Amino acid sequence: MRKNNIRRRAFAAAFPNTIPIFASFWFLGLAYGIYMNTSGFSFWYPAIMSLTIFGGSLEFVAVSMLLSPFAPVTALLLSLMMQARHLFYGIAMLDKYKNLGWKKYYLIFGLCDETFSINCTANIPEGVDRGWFYFFVTLLNHAYWFTGATIGGIAGTFLSFDTKGLGFVMTSMFVVIFIEQWFKEKKHITAFIGIGAAIVCRLIFGEAGFMVPTMISILLMITLLRKPIERSGGYL
Amino acid sequence: MMTLSQQIIIILMCVCGTMATRFLPFIIFSDKRPTPKYVCYLGKVLPAAIFGMLIIYCVKNVNLFSQSHGIPEATGIAVTALVHILKRKMLLSIAAGTICYMFLVQYVF
Numbered sequence: 001m002r003k004n005n006i007r008r009r010a011f012a013a014a015f016p017n018t019i020p021i022f023a024s025f026w027f028l029g030l031a032y033g034i035y036m037n038t039s040g041f042s043f044w045y046p047a048i049m050s051l052t053i054f055g056g057s058l059e060f061v062a063v064s065m066l067l068s069p070f071a072p073v074t075a076l077l078l079s080l081m082m083q084a085r086h087l088f089y090g091i092a093m094l095d096k097y098k099n100l101g102w103k104k105y106y107l108i109f110g111l112c113d114e115t116f117s118i119n120c121t122a123n124i125p126e127g128v129d130r131g132w133f134y135f136f137v138t139l140l141n142h143a144y145w146f147t148g149a150t151i152g153g154i155a156g157t158f159l160s161f162d163t164k165g166l167g168f169v170m171t172s173m174f175v176v177i178f179i180e181q182w183f184k185e186k187k188h189i190t191a192f193i194g195i196g197a198a199i200v201c202r203l204i205f206g207e208a209g210f211m212v213p214t215m216i217s218i219l220l221m222i223t224l225l226r227k228p229i230e231r232s233g234g235y236l
Numbered sequence: 237m238m239t240l241s242q243q244i245i246i247i248l249m250c251v252c253g254t255m256a257t258r259f260l261p262f263i264i265f266s267d268k269r270p271t272p273k274y275v276c277y278l279g280k281v282l283p284a285a286i287f288g289m290l291i292i293y294c295v296k297n298v299n300l301f302s303q304s305h306g307i308p309e310a311t312g313i314a315v316t317a318l319v320h321i322l323k324r325k326m327l328l329s330i331a332a333g334t335i336c337y338m339f340l341v342q343y344v345f
Contacts, residue, residue: 024327031334052251057290062250070242072249079253082290085283086254090261097262104262111258165338171294171309172316172333178287179320190281194288207296214292218285222278229281 010132013125018140021114025144028056031169033152038166039063043153050149054142055112057177058082059149060170074212081215089116096120100131110138112145187232193221304345312337 033046041063049059058079065075089111096119097104107119118141119134182191197217201210222229238246291313298306316333323329 027327027330049247049250052247053254055250055254058250058254061290061293062247065246065250066238066243070238070246072245075246075249076253079250080257082286083254083257084278085286086257087261090258091265094261094265108258108262109255165308165341166334168294168309168312168334168337169330171291171313172330172337174287174290174294175313175316175333176320176326176329178284178291179317180326181284181287185284188284191284191288194285195292197285198289198292202292202296210296211293214289218282218289222281222285226277230277 006129007132009127010129011136013128014133014136015140017118017122018137018144021118021141022144025056025114025141026148028169028173029145029148030152030155031166032056032059033149033154034156035060035152035167035169036063036149037153037156039067041066041153043150043156046149046153047146050146051142054110054145055083055086056145057170057173060167060173063167074209077215078211085113086111086116089113089120092116092120096130097134100134103131103135107134107138110142112141115141189225189229189232190222193218193225197221304341308337308340308345311340 029046029050032050033043036046036049037043045066046059049062053059053062061078061082062075065071065078090108093107093111093116097107100107115138118137122133122137124130124133178191182188185191198210198214201214201217204210205213295306295309295313298309300306312333315336316329319332320326320329
């Protein structure tokens with residue numbers, strides 16, 4: 001069976017690359033599942049949401065959206081804004097994901113931050129099928145996230161320790177990503193725009209309706225300040 | 237509390253929003269057409285702004301003038317940031333900040 005051989009070799013090459021993701025996805029996935037459980041949702045919610053959305057930060061935010069008044073347009077706009085960075089992962093992977101047949105659709109579906117960072121940078125050994133390598137990296141990450149979230153959702157019921165405040169995992173995660181981003185920048189104009197716009201809009205519009213005005217003002221300022229930002233090399 | 241169908245709609249919105257952003261580039265730039273410069277620009281500058289915005293989104297319920305005055309949140313963020321700047325290990329920073337915050341809200345405030 002030559003085909004089996006190709007798959008086995010690709011899996012063996014892909015798996016070691018995903019070990020760090022396994023650790024972080026189980027930690028965050030468990031926390032997410034427990035967070036959903038303690039927010040009053042059955043384990044079906046984290047199970048289904050981790051399978052279908054497969055985007056960690058948005059799934060945490062979705063918990064608070066599910067607990068807030070029904071606002072589908074805000075949910076869609078917020079998802080688009082939060083996930084907008086995926087547009088650029090896609091642009092970066094256009095070439096690499098070319099001509100991969102049916103696998104391509106699953107690869108695009110599963111193009112989260114972590115999968116992107118591995119598949120974009122990994123040196124695939126010679127003799128290993130590219131398509132299957134990308135496929136297994138995506139599948140393994142998807143599986144880690146799904147199992148972590150589901151187990152957290154189930155185990156949350158039996159947890160004896162007080163989980164009050166566990167939702168802060170999300171805040172911490174964004175702080176870490178923000179700092180990582182900060183180190184990559186020469187100047188921090190856009191970081192200040194994001195924080196500043198959010199604080200000002202929160203003060204003006206209150207906690208219920210400040211996100212859409214925040215997103216619009218960020219886009220506006222980034223567009224209006226394009227020249228100075230580009231001149232100062234305020235990014236990268 | 238939302239009804240089940242309302243919850244399903246919210247989850248579907250999240251799926252649609254996510255999948256739109258993942259699939260769109262592959263749908264638009266299927267050929268060798270060059271990517272518009274403005275789109276490239278947005279891709280480079282948006283992440284920093286968005287993660288700044290999301291930190292504020294996470295602490296949107298904080299009221300500086302009542303309850304705990306946002307002290308647990310400020311401390312949790314500071315601990316996360318400090319540990320991360322010193323060690324640059326994502327999981328360690330997240331664990332430290334979260335445990336610190338949980339301790340404060342459970343035992344102090």
